[in-house]
Amino acid sequence: MTAALAAPSPTGGAKTRINDFSIQVATVNGSGSQTANTVLLRAIFQMGVFVSGKNLFPSNIAGLPTWFTIRASAQGYVARKVSNEMLILMNPETAKEDIAKADPGALVIYDEPLQLDKLRSDLAYTPVPFQKLVTASCPEPKLHKLVKNMIYVGVAARLLGIDMEEVKKAIAKQLKGKAKAVELNQTACMAGYDWAMENLEDQDHIKVVRDNKTQGLIIIDGNEACALGALFAGVTVVGWYPITPASSLVETFIEYAEEYRKDPKTGKSTVAIVQMEDELASAGVVLSAGWAGARSMTSTAGPGISLMSEFIGLGYYVEAPGVFFNVARTGPSTGLPTRTQQSDVELCAKCSHGDTLHVNLYPGTMEECFQFSYDAFDLAEKFQTPIFVVTDLDLGMQNWASKPFAYPAKPYDRGKVLNQQQLADMKDWGRYKDVDGDGICYRSLPGTPGGKGAYLTRGSGHNAYAQYSEKPEDYLEVMGRLKRKYETAKAFVPGPVFRNQGSDKGVLAFGSSDPAVIEAQDVLLAQGLKTDYLRLRALPFTAEVDAYVKEKKVVYVVEQNRDGQMANLFRETYPEHATKFKSVLHYDGHAIDAKSIVDQITAFEQK
Amino acid sequence: MTTATPSAPVPAAPTNKLGFTKQDYVGSKSTLCAGCGHDAITAQIINAAFESSIEGHRVTKYSGIGCSSKTPAYFMNQGWGFNSVHGRMPSIATGASLANRTLINIGVSGDGDSMSIGMGQFVHAVRRNIPMIYIIEDNGVYGLTKGQFSATADKGSHLKSGAVNDFPPIDPCTLAIELGCGFVARCFSGNPKQLNAILKAAFAYQGTVVLDVISPCVTFNNHDASTRSYKHVKDHDFPLHDLGFIQYSEVEDVEIPAGQTEIVTFPDGSKVAIKAIHEGYEPTDRFGAMKAIHESMAKGEFLTGLLYINPTQPPLPEMLNLVDEPLATLGEDLLKPSPAELDKIMQALM
Ligand SMILES: Cc1ncc(C[n+]2csc(CCOP(=O)(O)OP(=O)(O)O)c2C)c(N)n1
Ligand code: SF4
Numbered sequence: 001m002t003a004a005l006a007a008p009s010p011t012g013g014a015k016t017r018i019n020d021f022s023i024q025v026a027t028v029n030g031s032g033s034q035t036a037n038t039v040l041l042r043a044i045f046q047m048g049v050f051v052s053g054k055n056l057f058p059s060n061i062a063g064l065p066t067w068f069t070i071r072a073s074a075q076g077y078v079a080r081k082v083s084n085e086m087l088i089l090m091n092p093e094t095a096k097e098d099i100a101k102a103d104p105g106a107l108v109i110y111d112e113p114l115q116l117d118k119l120r121s122d123l124a125y126t127p128v129p130f131q132k133l134v135t136a137s138c139p140e141p142k143l144h145k146l147v148k149n150m151i152y153v154g155v156a157a158r159l160l161g162i163d164m165e166e167v168k169k170a171i172a173k174q175l176k177g178k179a180k181a182v183e184l185n186q187t188a189c190m191a192g193y194d195w196a197m198e199n200l201e202d203q204d205h206i207k208v209v210r211d212n213k214t215q216g217l218i219i220i221d222g223n224e225a226c227a228l229g230a231l232f233a234g235v236t237v238v239g240w241y242p243i244t245p246a247s248s249l250v251e252t253f254i255e256y257a258e259e260y261r262k263d264p265k266t267g268k269s270t271v272a273i274v275q276m277e278d279e280l281a282s283a284g285v286v287l288s289a290g291w292a293g294a295r296s297m298t299s300t301a302g303p304g305i306s307l308m309s310e311f312i313g314l315g316y317y318v319e320a321p322g323v324f325f326n327v328a329r330t331g332p333s334t335g336l337p338t339r340t341q342q343s344d345v346e347l348c349a350k351c352s353h354g355d356t357l358h359v360n361l362y363p364g365t366m367e368e369c370f371q372f373s374y375d376a377f378d379l380a381e382k383f384q385t386p387i388f389v390v391t392d393l394d395l396g397m398q399n400w401a402s403k404p405f406a407y408p409a410k411p412y413d414r415g416k417v418l419n420q421q422q423l424a425d426m427k428d429w430g431r432y433k434d435v436d437g438d439g440i441c442y443r444s445l446p447g448t449p450g451g452k453g454a455y456l457t458r459g460s461g462h463n464a465y466a467q468y469s470e471k472p473e474d475y476l477e478v479m480g481r482l483k484r485k486y487e488t489a490k491a492f493v494p495g496p497v498f499r500n501q502g503s504d505k506g507v508l509a510f511g512s513s514d515p516a517v518i519e520a521q522d523v524l525l526a527q528g529l530k531t532d533y534l535r536l537r538a539l540p541f542t543a544e545v546d547a548y549v550k551e552k553k554v555v556y557v558v559e560q561n562r563d564g565q566m567a568n569l570f571r572e573t574y575p576e577h578a579t580k581f582k583s584v585l586h587y588d589g590h591a592i593d594a595k596s597i598v599d600q601i602t603a604f605e606q607k
Numbered sequence: 608m609t610t611a612t613p614s615a616p617v618p619a620a621p622t623n624k625l626g627f628t629k630q631d632y633v634g635s636k637s638t639l640c641a642g643c644g645h646d647a648i649t650a651q652i653i654n655a656a657f658e659s660s661i662e663g664h665r666v667t668k669y670s671g672i673g674c675s676s677k678t679p680a681y682f683m684n685q686g687w688g689f690n691s692v693h694g695r696m697p698s699i700a701t702g703a704s705l706a707n708r709t710l711i712n713i714g715v716s717g718d719g720d721s722m723s724i725g726m727g728q729f730v731h732a733v734r735r736n737i738p739m740i741y742i743i744e745d746n747g748v749y750g751l752t753k754g755q756f757s758a759t760a761d762k763g764s765h766l767k768s769g770a771v772n773d774f775p776p777i778d779p780c781t782l783a784i785e786l787g788c789g790f791v792a793r794c795f796s797g798n799p800k801q802l803n804a805i806l807k808a809a810f811a812y813q814g815t816v817v818l819d820v821i822s823p824c825v826t827f828n829n830h831d832a833s834t835r836s837y838k839h840v841k842d843h844d845f846p847l848h849d850l851g852f853i854q855y856s857e858v859e860d861v862e863i864p865a866g867q868t869e870i871v872t873f874p875d876g877s878k879v880a881i882k883a884i885h886e887g888y889e890p891t892d893r894f895g896a897m898k899a900i901h902e903s904m905a906k907g908e909f910l911t912g913l914l915y916i917n918p919t920q921p922p923l924p925e926m927l928n929l930v931d932e933p934l935a936t937l938g939e940d941l942l943k944p945s946p947a948e949l950d951k952i953m954q955a956l957m
């Protein structure tokens with residue numbers, strides 16, 4: 001018999017945290033807990049409360065520990081929060097350690113046999129007889145392991161005050177209407193809820209109260225948002241090779257392509273997707289398909305970019321378009337393959353040997369993941385060059401609430417491509433002739449009839465007419481023009497966004513650091529420090545970035561790598577301002593949090 | 608009064624069915640060493656394309672890096688070319704052939720380019736049955752980097768410097784057959800007639816053609832102790848058959864001699880007539896072909912000709928069920944889902 005356990009408030013009657021707390025769920029990888037955690041997240045979301053989820057998972061298929069954190073925030077903060085108000089401990093391997101690390105006063109739901117309640121006296125324990133409940137609610141023993149997780153969702157729902165109707169709806173949504181699975185999981189969840197109703201006293205430490213903050217929002221991860229961007233951009237050739245955390249970008253695209261990329265007349269496919277033998281081959285496919293006039297892409301992570309780098313230099317020098325998604329993870333080498341980092345900044349900025357400079361897009365929100373992916377295909381064809389869309393595991397694989405995406409109505413920009421007639425009319429066409437003075441030349445596509453426009457693309461030295469040349473003046477002309485082309489791109493890449501508090505102190509960040517910077521800025525303001533935040537969204541740096549750098553006395557460059565790679569790019573680009581840039585870093589593999597930023601900036605300020 | 612003596616009219620150069628002369632199929636001037644086997648291959652590509660009335664603007668030429676990989680510049684200036692990076696020609700051919708399935712794809716590579724650095728891409732392109740003629744200009748050495756051994760060099764063969772190769776060779780042909788390639792041939796650049804017939808058949812074939820052409824490097828591997836010298840190959844060349852290629856458009860007019868000749872018909876109706884010289888060789892028998900090649904290699908012979916043929920395998924664009932028109936030129940109307948479709952997708956994520 002389980003004793004009815006109250007969940008007292010060991011903090012001594014502190015105010016209830018309404019819609020403002022974090023829950024951490026510790027489970028074993030491969031136990032099916034992902035579904036349960038997403039249901040819990042969705043149910044809070046459906047209660048109208050702003051919520052974000054982070055899955056901290058191992059590089060393993062089954063058996064190693066995994067943690068899922070759900071943060072609810074009435075203010076709309078979605079960055080990782082280091083402290084947790086509720087722990088759900090299902091993994092015997094890590095339970096003791098999880099308890100040791102718990103924040104004082106936390107509510108701890110755990111599997112009864114783990115007997116954790118003697119370990120610390122400053123936590124509020126709720127042991128749950130999971131095995132007993134699962135046996136009673138699920139007739140099929142082989143499903144016990146899976147539905148066990150749904151029981152903690154029910155218990156948590158009761159303690160947090162989440163409406164069970166919302167939980168049931170979330171289950172149906174998550175299991176996409178598979179009737180039998182839905183029923184099984186709803187029953188298990190209800191069993192947890194009913195048991196908690198009968199056996200637990202309510203708590204007033206943390207609560208979910210219905211709100212209207214999430215009305216009309218979607219929940220999505222960045223890889224899916226990027227896949228949708230590519231879908232709407234009309235990608236026609238995809239060459240890829242699986243790698244965490246980039247695989248799901250193409251895998252999601254494949255699912256959407258099944259539905260949206262069939263010619264309605266013939267049922268045939270309007271996109272070629274080939275899983276290649278490695279990233280070298282993927283890069284070759286992307287660049288040659290782009291060269292032949294298709295919209296092409298690949299999705300990979302740092303190790304893949306390293307392998308692709310010879311080809312990316314070729315793409316830069318011969319001016320072949322292609323979109324390269326880098327969903328970055330923790331390096332160097334294999335590093336921490338399932339953890340996040342922003343450590344490929346310099347790699348992608350200058351990928352390949354020789355002098356190369358690439359256009360990079362850094363989406364920081366789900367809407368930008370969608371829109372920038374769409375834009376990347378225009379930029380690739382407009383500038384006839386490889387374009388990097390750089391996200392990371394945190395953006396790519398975690399769940400984010402977002403406004404629904406606006407329809408990308410802007411027609412495709414297919415760039416300077418000459419058709420048969422234009423080629424016939426043109427007097428002195430040269431593939432690499434800078435007719436318009438913007439560094440962007442006119443190209444022709446293989447297969448164009450009419451006997452004009454054929455040329456041989458080569459990664460060796462060439463002149464304006466694409467002929468082999470080793471002459472210094474020809475080499476310099478091409479390299480100078482490529483630099484000019486890069487300059488032209490400044491006017492076409494997305495400019496920065498600002499969050500200014502009226503200060504000569506700057507905070508500069510990009511990509512997934514955004515939510516933590518916003519929160520940190522508010523904390524710093526409350527402490528009396530105003531800052532002007534610039535969120536960088538692309539390379540090359542635009543005129544607004546130039547002005548910001550010139551105007552600020554100090555610029556705190558926040559980034560998730562050890563070496564301050566973005567700060568390095570700034571010091572190199574603005575040598576006369578080099579001493580302004582101070583690095584605020586976070587690179588342990590976990591997503592950056594506001595406190596780390598606040599602490600580091602405060603320390604700089606006290607110097 | 609003086610009258611100019613009319614000069615004899617210059618006889619018009621012969622034209623093919625498209626009205627092109629052979630001159631329309633040439634490329635820029637070769638910069639290879641005089642006598643290089645690669646130039647003889649280039650000459651036969653030009654001849655075969657001219658004689659088969661190939662539409663030059665549809666021809667797309669791909670290569671990696673090496674002396675051999677330079678040759679796409681030397682034939683068919685009417686077509687586009689992509690001289691890429693060392694060992695990666697197959698992926699370049701893959702992407703472009705998917706982007707535009709109406710292209711006629713010719714890949715030129717070397718034994719170093721394909722059997723060493725590019726082995727992975729070779730193997731996988733063959734597996735995928737990329738629609739292309741994949742020519743390996745095989746001289747047993749790295750020509751462009753001045754004569755190091757390649758992976759096709761025979762065990763025990765010598766470099767000019769006297770260095771001996773201790774490793775067994777990789778044979779592109781048996782490997783290609785093993786990987787399921789449906790058109791595998793070996794030729795000798797010194798036997799233009801055979802190479803010409805095989806290239807014409809290759810142009811009519813739908814999937815990957817692997818064509819290993821023994822092509823002596825006169826500068827680094829044509830000495831007495833080489834097994835890739837002109838003399839050595841001439842002495843050890845065993846042509847399997849006399850080949851005749853009959854394009855589908857001519858099938859009606861051509862009488863195919865009965866008896867000794869075996870006919871292989873392509874999906875487009877073209878026919879290859881194979882008159883056996885080497886007794887008992889059956890080019891449609893995959894395992895028999897492997898056995899015969901291995902036996903001849905053990906004797907130090909080069910079996911040349913059409914080693915294996917199976918004309919019915921679907922090429923990659925067909926396997927992917929791609930639309931008939933080039934993906935490259937599909938319009939936004941077909942590619943971009945509608946606002947209603949975006950709305951439906953968004954609803955599902957709410
Ligand atoms: C990544 C890379 N490594 C090495 C080289 C140097 N390299 C150029 S050609 C070549 C070998 C070419 O041999 P093969 O393909 O047999 O061509 P051949 O010159 O014999 O026709 C090498 C090693 C290169 N270009 N790129
Ligand atoms: S070095 Fe050899 S392979 Fe290269 S061009 Fe000269 S003869 Fe031909």
Ligand SMILES: [Mg+2]
Nearest residue numbers: 717718746748
């Ligand atoms: Mg060679």
